[in-house]
Amino acid sequence: xxxxxxxxxxxxxxxxxxxxxxxxxxxxxxxxxxxxxxxxxxxxxxxxxxxxxxxxxxxxxxxxxxxxxxxxxxxxxxxxxxxxxxxxxxxxxxxxxxxxxxxxxxxxxxxxxxxxxxxxxxxxxxxxxxxxxxxxxxxxxxxxxxxxxxxxxxxxxxxxxxxxxxxxxxxxxxxxxxxxxxxxxxxxxxxxxxxxxxxxxxxxxxxxxxxxxxxxxxxxxxxxxxxxxxxxxxxxxxxxxxxxxxxxxxxxxxxxxxxxxxxxxxxxxxxxxxxxxxxxxxxxxxxxxxxxxxxxxxxxxxxxxxxxxxxxxxxxxxxxxxxxxxxxxxxxxxxxxxxxxxxxxxxxxxxxxxxxxxxxxxxxxxxxxxxxxxxxxxxxxxxxxxxxxxxxxxxxxxxxxxxxxxxxxxxxxxxxxxxxxxxxxxxxxxxxxxxxxxxxxxxxxxxxxxxxxxxxxxxxxxxxxxxxxxxxxxxxxxxxxxxxxxxxxxxxxxxxxxxxxxxxxxxxxxxxxxxxxxxxxxxxxxxxxxxxxxxxxxxxxxxxxxxxxxxxxxxxxxxxxxxxxxxxxxxxxxxxxxxxxx
Amino acid sequence: xxxxxxxxxxxxxxxxxxxxxxxxxxxxxxxxxxxxxxxxxxxxxxxxxxxxxxxxxxxxxxxxxxxxxxxxxxxxxxxxxxxxxxxxxxxxxxxxxxxxxxxxxxxxxxxxxxxxxxxxxxxxxxxxxxxxxxxxxxxxxxxxxxxxxxxxxxxxxxxxxxxxxxxxxxxxxxxx
Numbered sequence: 001x002x003x004x005x006x007x008x009x010x011x012x013x014x015x016x017x018x019x020x021x022x023x024x025x026x027x028x029x030x031x032x033x034x035x036x037x038x039x040x041x042x043x044x045x046x047x048x049x050x051x052x053x054x055x056x057x058x059x060x061x062x063x064x065x066x067x068x069x070x071x072x073x074x075x076x077x078x079x080x081x082x083x084x085x086x087x088x089x090x091x092x093x094x095x096x097x098x099x100x101x102x103x104x105x106x107x108x109x110x111x112x113x114x115x116x117x118x119x120x121x122x123x124x125x126x127x128x129x130x131x132x133x134x135x136x137x138x139x140x141x142x143x144x145x146x147x148x149x150x151x152x153x154x155x156x157x158x159x160x161x162x163x164x165x166x167x168x169x170x171x172x173x174x175x176x177x178x179x180x181x182x183x184x185x186x187x188x189x190x191x192x193x194x195x196x197x198x199x200x201x202x203x204x205x206x207x208x209x210x211x212x213x214x215x216x217x218x219x220x221x222x223x224x225x226x227x228x229x230x231x232x233x234x235x236x237x238x239x240x241x242x243x244x245x246x247x248x249x250x251x252x253x254x255x256x257x258x259x260x261x262x263x264x265x266x267x268x269x270x271x272x273x274x275x276x277x278x279x280x281x282x283x284x285x286x287x288x289x290x291x292x293x294x295x296x297x298x299x300x301x302x303x304x305x306x307x308x309x310x311x312x313x314x315x316x317x318x319x320x321x322x323x324x325x326x327x328x329x330x331x332x333x334x335x336x337x338x339x340x341x342x343x344x345x346x347x348x349x350x351x352x353x354x355x356x357x358x359x360x361x362x363x364x365x366x367x368x369x370x371x372x373x374x375x376x377x378x379x380x381x382x383x384x385x386x387x388x389x390x391x392x393x394x395x396x397x398x399x400x401x402x403x404x405x406x407x408x409x410x411x412x413x414x415x416x417x418x419x420x421x422x423x424x425x426x427x428x429x430x431x432x433x434x435x436x437x438x439x440x441x442x443x444x445x446x447x448x449x450x451x452x453x454x455x456x457x458x459x460x461x462x463x464x465x466x467x468x469x470x471x472x473x474x475x476x477x478x479x480x481x482x483x484x485x486x487x488x489x490x491x492x493x494x495x496x497x498x499x500x501x502x503x504x505x506x507x508x509x510x511x512x513x514x515x516x517x518x519x520x521x522x523x524x525x526x527x528x529x530x531x532x533x534x535x536x537x538x539x540x541x542x543x544x545x546x547x548x549x550x551x552x553x554x555x556x557x558x559x560x561x562x563x564x565x566x567x568x569x570x571x572x573x574x575x576x577x578x579x580x581x582x
Numbered sequence: 583x584x585x586x587x588x589x590x591x592x593x594x595x596x597x598x599x600x601x602x603x604x605x606x607x608x609x610x611x612x613x614x615x616x617x618x619x620x621x622x623x624x625x626x627x628x629x630x631x632x633x634x635x636x637x638x639x640x641x642x643x644x645x646x647x648x649x650x651x652x653x654x655x656x657x658x659x660x661x662x663x664x665x666x667x668x669x670x671x672x673x674x675x676x677x678x679x680x681x682x683x684x685x686x687x688x689x690x691x692x693x694x695x696x697x698x699x700x701x702x703x704x705x706x707x708x709x710x711x712x713x714x715x716x717x718x719x720x721x722x723x724x725x726x727x728x729x730x731x732x733x734x735x736x737x738x739x740x741x742x743x744x745x746x747x748x749x750x751x752x753x754x755x756x757x758x
Contacts, residue, residue: 130660131690243661
């Protein structure tokens with residue numbers, strides 16, 4: 001957008017509420033007013049969407065410089081141009097600033113207009129704030145307090161419209177609450193490229209609906225819930241679950257694909273209620289996909305590993321952490337480096353990957369790689385690479401080949417019996433393509449994971465770890481941006497932070513000095529990986545730092561790409577078999 | 583800083599103590615006489631006698647949920663009382679009313695509504711904040727139990743204390 005690049009545009013003089021400011025050409029008046037400190041209320045305007053100007057809430061008074069007979073603006077006593085005010089109000093969302101214009105955002109006329117618009121908007125609005133999910137973050141509530149009146153003069157009956165209408169698999173609509181701002185319609189047209197919403201009927205009977213025979217089912221449908229200024233569009237998943245003012249908001253990132261959309265995680269008392277996108281123009285603008293947004297339920301699954309376990313007389317038994325770590329170290333130390341392999345995950349943070357490398361070094365093994373994970377991407381946000389930290393693995397594993405290209409070689413070494421000890425960290429063995437019976441025969445099989453699966457049941461030591469909302473850490477997204485994960489909830493049961501498990505394991509194996517916090521780990525990465533040098537967690541900030549220029553990276557070797565494709569194909573086959581059997 | 587408090591200087595009458603003893607005895611005799619004449623108020627014989635009849639209208643006893651004339655639990659689980667409650671005694675789990683229900687229009691109801699009466703300080707803020715006229719402080723004051731679990735009033739108990747309320751606004755009713 002032009003207003004985000006002020007240097008390339010000439011600056012224009014604009015008077016806002018009697019004070020002269022300068023704005024680059026192309027700035028919307030509504031944005032200029034906000035930057036000048038006079039917030040103009042708005043419903044239909046959204047800075048990432050087009051401006052239809054249909055809510056009329058952003059009315060302002062506007063005027064142009066008064067021109068003298070010589071076609072030059074007349075100057076007042078203060079040497080500034082005099083302004084000819086227009087007699088009627090204008091909408092500020094659909095016009096750009098021009099040289100010498102004047103804007104009044106709080107004159108009596110503007111206040112009267114805002115009061116009138118609020119009164120019209122509330123005519124047919126139901127009084128169901130007590131049950132409305134938007135209450136607490138509702139623009140209608142906020143502007144009603146700020147710009148409206150506290151009483152209604154409306155004596156007639158309100159128009160009744162459909163309530164609890166299902167718009168799609170994830171979105172429920174309450175038409176009575178809708179103020180017809182059309183943000184959702186424009187989002188579907190302009191951002192999601194899936195034009196399914198529209199208004200039907202006329203006057204006060206206008207309702208929002210999906211086209212006949214269609215549903216709002218695109219992968220970005222829940223963004224319409226975010227941008228809905230009132231409680232008309234609600235998330236079927238979050239509906240009636242929790243009032244928004246109870247939610248603790250933690251800034252984090254989504255880990256469902258390599259895009260790494262910035263998010264806010266809403267939690268209360270260690271329960272995650274929702275994820276919403278957080279604005280970051282370098283990554284995800286204001287949006288995120290539904291797949292990533294809802295991909296947190298597994299953390300509360302019944303299959304969640306809660307206690308460390310070790311195999312005793314053929315059975316897995318619960319134990320404490322020190323025993324589990326000591327046992328794992330003891331088992332690993334039986335074998336030499338050529339007999340040990342470590343499968344890490346592209347879902348691990350940079351810190352965890354770095355510690356994994358340290359573990360591999362102290363064990364002397366070279367068999368270390370991550371599992372590649374691919375899916376169908378789109379050209380909006382969803383990336384083909386479903387590992388959130390492939391670039392982190394690329395930097396930190398320091399391997400000459402692409403992350404994931406060695407996986408099949410490791411799998412072959414496991415099959416051939418060369419590998420006697422396998423540590424699989426945050427991954428499912430399904431992705432290896434090694435039969436489960438073969439894994440069960442391994443003398444040492446250490447599994448660190450979040451959920452139990454067929455592999456953890458065959459393991460000799462099980463280490464319960466944390467999900468992405470339960471830990472701090474950093475990841476590098478597909479475009480090379482270093483971003484930060486923050487802890488929103490505490491891990492359940494006896495599950496532990498991944499980096500602590502790895503640190504203790506390294507110490508028990510015999511290498512490594514004391515690392516007291518994850519910030520220490522980050523500092524140590526900076527000593528070995530040049531891209532991290534000089535950075536700290538606080539320097540990453542909420543919006544991340546670009547540390548990797550993807551175009552500068554050497555091109556992928558075709559044979560690596562082939563191996564990754566093979567590994568992904570094996571996963572797809574296994575997944576198909578598993579979904580058939582269930 | 584230490585302050586030296588001077589001892590009072592007693593005169594010969596005070597040093598004798600006798601007038602003070604007589605004065606004290608006079609008060610005792612006065613009370614004895616009042617009691618014989620039935621003029622002294624004695625302690626109410628609680629629990630045989632109870633305060634209930636003499637409680638003022640504004641008395642704040644146990645909070646309770648009410649039903650309206652139609653039998654609907656008035657609470658819609660907006661959780662404002664949970665939010666305002668200073669000792670955090672209230673815990674609500676909301677849920678959706680199924681579309682087949684008589685009161686489906688209300689959409690939301692409290693699946694669970696617990697008030698921890700060990701925590702409750704009878705401040706009445708829940709009643710004050712309630713936008714639905716659903717929670718009221720009743721006159722029950724003897725809230726007892728043998729265990730901590732006994733002291734948590736669940737939805738059934740709260741509705742039992744609350745009973746039915748008449749003459750409140752019925753805003754969810756179908757309009758003409």
